[in-house]
Amino acid sequence: MARVRLPRARTQIEKYRVSELIAREGGLNRRMAMKVMVALGLGSTGVARGQQARLEAKPNVGPAGTLSDPELKQAIVPWERTLSESQLATLAVLCDLILPADQRSPSASQLGAHEFIDEWVSAPYERQLQDRAVLFEGLEWLDGESNRRFGSSFVDVTADRRHQVCRDICNLPDATEPHRLGARFFALVRDLTATAFWTTQEGMDDLGYVGNVPLPKWEAPPKAVLEHLGLE
Amino acid sequence: MSRTDDAYDVIVVGSGAAGGMSAYVLACEGIRVLMLEAGRDYDPVGETPMFNLPKDAPLRGADTPDKPFGFYDATVDGGWRVPGEPYTSGEGVDFLWWRARMLGGRTNHWGRISLRMGEYDFKPRSRDGLGFDWPMSYADLAPYYDKTETLIGVYGSNEGLENTPNSSPGVLQPAPAPRADELLTKNGCEPLGIPVIPAHLAILSEKQDYRRLPAYLHPSNRLAQKVTQDAMQARAACFWATPCGRGCSIKANFQSTTVLLPPALATGNLTIRTDAMVYEVTLHKDGRTSGVRYVDKRSGNHVTAQARVVVLAASACESARILLNSKSAAFPDGLANGSGLVGKYLMDTVGAGVRGQIPAMENMPAHNADGASGMHMYMPWWLYQDQAKGELDFARGYHIEFGGGRRMPSGNSFTGLEKLTAGSYGKQFKDDCRRYYGSFIGFSGRGEMIPNEDCYCEIDPQEKDRWGIPVLRFQWRWSDHELNQVRHMQHTFKDIIEAMGGRTTTPVYDDGADAIKKPGEIIHEVGGARMGADPTSSVLNQYCQAWEVPNLFVTDGAAFVSNADKNPTLSIMAVAWRACDYLVQELRSRNIA
Numbered sequence: 001m002a003r004v005r006l007p008r009a010r011t012q013i014e015k016y017r018v019s020e021l022i023a024r025e026g027g028l029n030r031r032m033a034m035k036v037m038v039a040l041g042l043g044s045t046g047v048a049r050g051q052q053a054r055l056e057a058k059p060n061v062g063p064a065g066t067l068s069d070p071e072l073k074q075a076i077v078p079w080e081r082t083l084s085e086s087q088l089a090t091l092a093v094l095c096d097l098i099l100p101a102d103q104r105s106p107s108a109s110q111l112g113a114h115e116f117i118d119e120w121v122s123a124p125y126e127r128q129l130q131d132r133a134v135l136f137e138g139l140e141w142l143d144g145e146s147n148r149r150f151g152s153s154f155v156d157v158t159a160d161r162r163h164q165v166c167r168d169i170c171n172l173p174d175a176t177e178p179h180r181l182g183a184r185f186f187a188l189v190r191d192l193t194a195t196a197f198w199t200t201q202e203g204m205d206d207l208g209y210v211g212n213v214p215l216p217k218w219e220a221p222p223k224a225v226l227e228h229l230g231l232e
Numbered sequence: 233m234s235r236t237d238d239a240y241d242v243i244v245v246g247s248g249a250a251g252g253m254s255a256y257v258l259a260c261e262g263i264r265v266l267m268l269e270a271g272r273d274y275d276p277v278g279e280t281p282m283f284n285l286p287k288d289a290p291l292r293g294a295d296t297p298d299k300p301f302g303f304y305d306a307t308v309d310g311g312w313r314v315p316g317e318p319y320t321s322g323e324g325v326d327f328l329w330w331r332a333r334m335l336g337g338r339t340n341h342w343g344r345i346s347l348r349m350g351e352y353d354f355k356p357r358s359r360d361g362l363g364f365d366w367p368m369s370y371a372d373l374a375p376y377y378d379k380t381e382t383l384i385g386v387y388g389s390n391e392g393l394e395n396t397p398n399s400s401p402g403v404l405q406p407a408p409a410p411r412a413d414e415l416l417t418k419n420g421c422e423p424l425g426i427p428v429i430p431a432h433l434a435i436l437s438e439k440q441d442y443r444r445l446p447a448y449l450h451p452s453n454r455l456a457q458k459v460t461q462d463a464m465q466a467r468a469a470c471f472w473a474t475p476c477g478r479g480c481s482i483k484a485n486f487q488s489t490t491v492l493l494p495p496a497l498a499t500g501n502l503t504i505r506t507d508a509m510v511y512e513v514t515l516h517k518d519g520r521t522s523g524v525r526y527v528d529k530r531s532g533n534h535v536t537a538q539a540r541v542v543v544l545a546a547s548a549c550e551s552a553r554i555l556l557n558s559k560s561a562a563f564p565d566g567l568a569n570g571s572g573l574v575g576k577y578l579m580d581t582v583g584a585g586v587r588g589q590i591p592a593m594e595n596m597p598a599h600n601a602d603g604a605s606g607m608h609m610y611m612p613w614w615l616y617q618d619q620a621k622g623e624l625d626f627a628r629g630y631h632i633e634f635g636g637g638r639r640m641p642s643g644n645s646f647t648g649l650e651k652l653t654a655g656s657y658g659k660q661f662k663d664d665c666r667r668y669y670g671s672f673i674g675f676s677g678r679g680e681m682i683p684n685e686d687c688y689c690e691i692d693p694q695e696k697d698r699w700g701i702p703v704l705r706f707q708w709r710w711s712d713h714e715l716n717q718v719r720h721m722q723h724t725f726k727d728i729i730e731a732m733g734g735r736t737t738t739p740v741y742d743d744g745a746d747a748i749k750k751p752g753e754i755i756h757e758v759g760g761a762r763m764g765a766d767p768t769s770s771v772l773n774q775y776c777q778a779w780e781v782p783n784l785f786v787t788d789g790a791a792f793v794s795n796a797d798k799n800p801t802l803s804i805m806a807v808a809w810r811a812c813d814y815l816v817q818e819l820r821s822r823n824i825a
Contacts, residue, residue, distance in 0.1 A: 060272035060507055060530065062279065067298040068315060069272075069308045070290075072281040072478070077290045098657045105662075116292070125296050171655025187650065190657060194646035194665060199286040199293075204641055207669045208598030211640055212283055214471035215600065218437070220409035224597045229416050 081118040087139055088114050091189070093155050094142075097166060098193045105206040108197045116196035117189065131188055138185020145182065240266040240503070241819065243524055243539040245510045245554070248337025250545035250788035252488030252496070253380075253805045257812035258543075259501040260456035263819065266537060268508040268526055270546070271333030274308060276340065276489050280479035285640075292643045306341040306479040308334035316698030320705040327706035328752035329549060335506055336489035337547065338755065339801070341477050344434040344485050344606050345633070346386045347798035348377050350395035352616070356682075356794050360619070360627050362713070363682045364577075366793045367765045367774040370397065376806035378403050382445055383460070384486040384805070385467070387604070388432030396612045405437045407608065408472075411601050413593060413637035413673055414609040420732035421611065426632075426724070431610040434486035434802070435476065440464040459495035466494070475605040508535070511701040513542055513558040513567050513784065520825065521567075521784045524554075527699045540825035541783045541815065545808065548578070548789040549689050552760035553704050555786075556691050568778035573771050574761055576688045578706075579795035581756035582630065582679035583749035584718040587738045588729030589652065593637065593671040601638040601670070610634070613797055626716040628680035630797045632724075636673030645669065651737065672737070675728060677721030680797045682713050683759055687751070708751040715744030722747050756800050758789035776811035777818075783825045787811050 063071045067078065083091070095108035095117075108114075121132035142165065146154040150161050166186065168179045175183035197203045226232040244255045247269040255265050281304050286292040289303040296303075300311035309315060310332040321327045332338050352359055354366040354373075378400045387405040390398035407430030410418065418428035442464035450456035467483040467490065476485045483490040496502045507529040514536065516522045523538035544551040552575045558567035566574050613629030646665050653664045686709035695703045719742060726740045741747040764770020767779035776791050778784040787808035789800050796803075818824045 062273075062275075064272070064309075066309075066315075067296075068310070070299075070303070072279065072304060073284065075281075075284070075289045075303065099662050100658055102659065102662065120291060123291060123296070127296075128291075166657060170657050171650060173650060174655065186657075190661070191647040194649075194661075195292055195294075195643040198641045198646055198665060198669075199643065201285065201287070204285075207641060207666060209638060209641055209669075210598050211600045211602035211638075212285070212473050213600075214473050216471070218408045218470075218472045218603060221412040221415070221601075222597065222599050225412045225599050226415070228596055229412060229592050231415055231419060 077119055079122055079124055081115070082122040083118040088118060090139055090142065090153075090155050091117055093162070094189055095193045095196075097162060098190050099197050105197075105202050108193045111197055111200045111202055113193045113196035117192045120192055131192075134185055134188050137181060138188070141182045141185060239523075240264045240537070240539040242266070242541045242543055242815075243268060243537055244543045244545055245524060246270075246337060246545035246547065246550070246788065247335050247493065247504065248332075248339045248488050248545070248547065248788075249801045249804045250547075250808045251543075252336065252339065252492030253808040254543050254545050254785075254787045254812050255502050256492040256496040257809050258816065259496040259499040260450060260453060260459065261812075261816045262455070262499075262501060263816065265496070265502045266539060267502060267504045268510050268524065268537065269335050269337075269504065269506045270509040270529075270550075271309060271335065271337070271506065273506045274334040274336060274340065274489060276306070276336075276479035276487055277481050277483070280306070280481040282474045282478070282481050286642055294643045301341065301477065304475070304478045306334075306477060307332045307338075308340075310334070317703070318695060318697060319703050320692045320695055322705060322707040325706060325708045326750050327708055328750050329704075329706070329757070330752070330755040331547070331550070335504070336487050336493070339486065339488040340479050342755075342801055343633075343799065344476055345610075345799040346381065346384075346388075346432045346434045346486075346802040347612075347631070348397045348399070348432075349373070349796045349798050349803050350397050352395045353680075353794065353796035353798065356628070362627050364762070364764070364769075364793050367763055367770070372774075373803075373806050373810065374400075376810045377802070379449055380802060380806045380809060383449055384434050384491050385436040385440055386432050386434050386802070387430075387437040389430040391427075391429045393427060393429070393612055393614075394616050404432070405440075407431070408437055408604055410608050411603055411637055412596065412599070413590075413601070413635070414607075416590065416592065416732055417634060417673070417728065418609065420728055424724075424727055424731055425614065426611050426728070427614050428609050428611050431607040431633075432802075433604060433606045435604045435606065436467060436469045436484045437604070439469045440467060455499055456495075459498040462498060463491065463495035467491070470604055472600075472604065473602050477605075509699060509701075510546065510554060511557055511699070513544070513554060514538075515558075515560055515562065515567075515781075519562050519781065521781055527701075529699075532699075541785065541819070543812075543815070544784070544786045544790070545788045548757050548760045548792070549704055549706075551786050551788055551790045552578075552689055553691070555761065557702055563780075568761070568771055568780045568784060570780050571768055571771055573769070575690055575704075576685065577683040577759045577762055578687045578689055578708075578757060579681045579683050579759045579792070580751050581754040581795060581797065581799070582681050582710075582714045582717055583676060583754040584721045584744070584747040585674055585676040585738070586722060586725035586729065586736055586740055587672060587674040588725075588732070588734040588736045589668070589672050590636075590729070590732050590734035591671065592733055593673070594667050596638060596670050599638065602640070607633055607635060624716075624720065626713045626720065628682060628713065628717070628797070630677040630679030630717060630721060632675055632677055632721075634673060634675045636670075638670035641669065645672075673729070673732075673734070675725040677718070677725070678754065678756075678797055678799065679714070679717045679721070681795055682711060683794065684709065684711055689760060706751070710745075710748060710751075715748060718744035718748045756789075756795065758792035758795050758800050758804075761786045761790035762793045763791045764793065775814035776807065777814070782818075782823070785811055785815060 091114035092109040099108035101107035169182035446457040446460040556566040611632035692705035
């Protein structure tokens, strides 16, 4: 998927009518929109020009390119990712602890799960902002815990030691009080890692999802499926 | 700023199920129609993301306040909130109003579930003393159900079950074979006595017979036959992939934009104006309507359009809003509101659900379970006789919509698995995901609400939208009939899941108030300008014509007297078609305008 990145994404940005971001009410707030505008190098003149263009616009045909009327066929993520290099490095390690590579499919970080989590927690919505708080607290907790137990941060300790920490936080309902914050964080990262991983083509292939293809005819489930269900 | 438009025969406000059908019927009969749509122009053929994967969307397609049914949902500039166009709720009320600001309105995203109301549903008060009777019977509407189903294309079967009408022979398209999870559910429901039968959905399971059907729909009307034939020929049969809620670029499912508007435009009798937000119906001195006023959203100009007849089809609540905002000396409480019933007796569908996990569905062999994306099977209400005997503590029924199995993995497919996996991660978690994928199923009840005087919309005394138009305020209170019905749903769904050898994964509430969806949340709001047998107890006659203003019609869900568990879109279209046939007659015989 295309992303708003500077400066090479200029052409995509023109397709994405940023002026609409400022003009619309709700959703992306003005501060966030300004941030996008500034990031695009359009500045405040760009805003004025955009609004003028909107008023003179001809009949509204096709996507406006706003958050509530986005280009669906060529989607972009209109907000910047905000995690630091070190946060991403820790996440990548954690993502691969959660879904490691095996014979059937690559590891989570190989499919960009940590980058997806960055996209998620950088989104300008309430739910994602809450997750962002959990993630930031959790990453800090993780390094703190690792330092306390082993004298170095999570990415720098052995796999065995990482597992020692993860075992204490992997099951939120059973987590003891000192680990609850870490457990909440771990549950979030596991959910987001699974979401990122299994919704890629590689993840779907691993699961044996064989749909999303046009069929000339719809058939009843194969015999093997009915047998599996005890219906034959 | 204001300007006056050319005069048309009829102005149709709205372009969804009711507006699209009204324009189609009128334009086919040679009536010059101006359609005003509050949203933008929209073309499902060019705009629908047919095969795009979650990974191609922001947040893997997750729902956001901007796209509340997920990124790929067809709804444009809408959902639970429309930028700059708020609504309010009364004290302690949390009404949800789904709107779409786009050509075709909410037909672009709806579930395509097309169930006929039955004989009981038109005469509920006669049957159990509650609510109100319609001024028409099932027999009056049946021919229009046949025509509507034939035109839009509905798959399903005729099972002859109580209050679950058959279509006439040759009307329905073949029902697709059930999916694996649907067969397993049917198996589980058998000992419970719950019928599981083919669903009726407005999706073409095969190409329409475009040579034969137009002549059946429009005998001795060659223009209508021609445009309908061309439109049918342009539609492809479903290819059993991609969700209908995104829209359909091959026109296999019903959307006003692919099925009703193209033939209506092809008559040459329809002009569509988008970005035109109607807020008032205008009057001649003699009290008849002269047209409407709208905001041209692109310029902000207020524009007047004139016609001999006005047809409101803006959705139940929006049409009520327009009437209530059309105040004059003759109609100080809003247009056609002498009965005081405009906005009143608003209804939604009663909704509640339970999800479960079915061990038998774990590790199923890989197979394609996409199908028509919507249901192939459903459960119609099956306890009419128990209710007649007074054995249930709620008066009206519900049907069950359900689905699960090996659908396209989404953001929700693998979250919150701890209850099943004891918090596994690593290789074990990867294997757990593989194991549990496709083993989940969800059941949703969709029940009839009995209209009551505490459920209505009114004009908010303060709040205005970005155009300065006063907005709606909603008031609501469920009765015990709805809450008890929801309790029954909850226990039924648990029973079904357990009969399938599964376990529930969401709470099963004993108090219906804990489980019932919010008012408006099922997006089946109807009522607010109900039809009836006399002007003191209704706003419209049985042809959707305002008692007090003979050249004003309301052909959308506002006209509904009751809200059977049957999803309303099909009935909205059938009622609109019948109303427009009457309107054509009245225009030709010069009884109006």
